[in-house]
Amino acid sequence: MAKGTDDTIAVRISKVLADRIISGAIEPGARLRQDHIAEEFQTSHVPVREAFRRLEAQGLAIGEPRRGVRVASFDLGEVKEVAEMRAALEVLALRHAAPHLTSAILDLAEEATKAGDKSRDVRSWEEANRAFHRLILAPCGMPRLLATIDDLHAASARFLFAAWRSEWETRTDQDHRAILAALRQGNTESAAVTLGRHVQWIGRKPVRTASGTTREAFAIVG
Amino acid sequence: MAKGTDDTIAVRISKVLADRIISGAIEPGARLRQDHIAEEFQTSHVPVREAFRRLEAQGLAIGEPRRGVRVASFDLGEVKEVAEMRAALEVLALRHAAPHLTSAILDLAEEATKAGDKSRDVRSWEEANRAFHRLILAPCGMPRLLATIDDLHAASARFLFAAWRSEWETRTDQDHRAILAALRQGNTESAAVTLGRHVQWIGRKPVRTASGTTREAFAIVG
DNA sequence: TCGATGAAAATTATAGATAATTTCTCTTTC
DNA sequence: GAAAGAGAAATTATCTATAATTTTCATCGA
Numbered sequence: 001m002a003k004g005t006d007d008t009i010a011v012r013i014s015k016v017l018a019d020r021i022i023s024g025a026i027e028p029g030a031r032l033r034q035d036h037i038a039e040e041f042q043t044s045h046v047p048v049r050e051a052f053r054r055l056e057a058q059g060l061a062i063g064e065p066r067r068g069v070r071v072a073s074f075d076l077g078e079v080k081e082v083a084e085m086r087a088a089l090e091v092l093a094l095r096h097a098a099p100h101l102t103s104a105i106l107d108l109a110e111e112a113t114k115a116g117d118k119s120r121d122v123r124s125w126e127e128a129n130r131a132f133h134r135l136i137l138a139p140c141g142m143p144r145l146l147a148t149i150d151d152l153h154a155a156s157a158r159f160l161f162a163a164w165r166s167e168w169e170t171r172t173d174q175d176h177r178a179i180l181a182a183l184r185q186g187n188t189e190s191a192a193v194t195l196g197r198h199v200q201w202i203g204r205k206p207v208r209t210a211s212g213t214t215r216e217a218f219a220i221v222g
Numbered sequence: 223m224a225k226g227t228d229d230t231i232a233v234r235i236s237k238v239l240a241d242r243i244i245s246g247a248i249e250p251g252a253r254l255r256q257d258h259i260a261e262e263f264q265t266s267h268v269p270v271r272e273a274f275r276r277l278e279a280q281g282l283a284i285g286e287p288r289r290g291v292r293v294a295s296f297d298l299g300e301v302k303e304v305a306e307m308r309a310a311l312e313v314l315a316l317r318h319a320a321p322h323l324t325s326a327i328l329d330l331a332e333e334a335t336k337a338g339d340k341s342r343d344v345r346s347w348e349e350a351n352r353a354f355h356r357l358i359l360a361p362c363g364m365p366r367l368l369a370t371i372d373d374l375h376a377a378s379a380r381f382l383f384a385a386w387r388s389e390w391e392t393r394t395d396q397d398h399r400a401i402l403a404a405l406r407q408g409n410t411e412s413a414a415v416t417l418g419r420h421v422q423w424i425g426r427k428p429v430r431t432a433s434g435t436t437r438e439a440f441a442i443v444g
Numbered sequence: 445t446c447g448a449t450g451a452a453a454a455t456t457a458t459a460g461a462t463a464a465t466t467t468c469t470c471t472t473t474c
Numbered sequence: 475g476a477a478a479g480a481g482a483a484a485t486t487a488t489c490t491a492t493a494a495t496t497t498t499c500a501t502c503g504a
Contacts, residue, residue, distance in 0.1 A: 008287045008487070010275075035455070044489045046268060049457085053232075053272050057279030059366060065230045066456060066495055081364045088310040142303045144281060148370065230457075255485070266459045271487085288465055288486060449502075456495070466485070473478075 010050035096140035163217035232272035318362035385439035
């Protein structure tokens with residue numbers, strides 16, 4: 001990931017915190033205390049507060065006046081909501097991107113798919129998956145749309161890491177291949193339909209909780 | 223509009239500035255100088271900076287490190303982009319809201335439509351139009367989706383005010399009526415299709431510029 | 445044992461001050 | 475007359491300090 005050395009301190013802090021929240025290093029509901037974070041980053045709390053506002057905008061944190069900021073919680077409802085928003089917006093982006101897709105881009109997307117299939121851990125799978133989606137959608141040239149999709153991907157990744165924290169089994173992604181095949185044939189409609197269904201597929205998995213009982217975990221796997 | 227007396231100062235400032243940007247009181251590209259704004263609101267610049275971050279997240283302002291913040295500009299491309307995003311997301315919201323719509327809600331939506339038809343100025347038309355959309359979409363119960371749609375409505379309003387700053391002619395909104403009729407009959411699919419088309423309708427209008435030449439102005443009128 | 449109560453500590457929100465960067469303006473040069 | 479450059483003014487980003495609020499936690503009484 002780009003280090004962004006010319007970023008403002010607030011931006012740097014928000015990137016680090018976003019990564020921690022997404023990866024699950026900070027639990028949902030946990031309080032983010034500005035002075036502690038300021039001390040950790042060797043700054044005052046003013047840039048920390050600006051970083052908080054940025055995280056709020058991404059939906060990763062929730063701030064209440066005079067009560068500080070805490071990591072946003074989420075439930076199955078929000079997983080579904082994000083999945084449906086992604087489906088609607090990624091399909092839109094793909095329709096606009098399709099005319100500008102080159103075979104060079106599609107080759108890169110295929111490599112990303114292969115990298116995903118070979119991933120031994122969630123983290124690298126997510127990275128490859130995000131690269132695939134980004135590659136085929138970016139040529140739409142709609143910055144606002146792409147920014148919104150990026151935020152939704154961050155949310156997706158969070159759900160994914162929460163469910164599949166450690167266990168992860170390799171699996172080949174047929175949907176990605178079907179989408180690429182359709183795009184190569186110029187069949188945008190088919191690719192869009194497959195993408196829409198692909199993104200809404202919610203994986204379920206029994207997970208052993210700390211208290212010993214098993215609950216079901218949910219995440220967007222696409 | 224709610225005054226929000228228990229809001230933080232930063233939130234209050236961001237609401238006032240957002241309103242000015244949307245109404246066109248501050249021109250696109252204009253710089254927002256933190257000390258000036260701090261003085262106007264009788265505060266220090268710290269809450270002003272937080273308000274800036276909030277405006278950035280809404281897409282109303284753009285900040286560059288060490289160069290401050292300026293009001294975001296927009297072009298026909300962005301008008302189209304916002305229209306298409308609204309179409310995709312409002313259709314999604316409507317499909318989920320439909321099962322929860324009561325005739326009481328639909329009556330209120332009809333009143334909003336009538337209020338829009340009677341409006342003598344853009345500002346009150348926009349308010350009525352926004353109320354209509356909000357009423358029929360809110361019951362979907364998807365907070366993230368609704369928040370995103372709200373931001374897109376703010377952008378739409380901005381485009382509208384920029385194009386129709388003063389001149390405005392009354393017109394009856396047939397689309398709104400068709401959508402309501404379909405919803406009353408339980409025909410969600412038809413309502414969704416009409417809404418999707420309605421939101422993407424971009425009004426065009428010749429406008430006399432300051433330099434005397436006429437250019438074409440564009441805005442989402444729905 | 446449980447809940448209420450009231451300091452004490454921690455934390456947030458804002459103000460005022462400072463260093464660093466950018467922008468502006470005026471002059472000089474070609 | 476236009477372009478370039480130096481210096482001044484304005485502005486941003488950050489730090490330190492302070493007031494106000496919330497949370498914590500021990501104590502008291504039922």
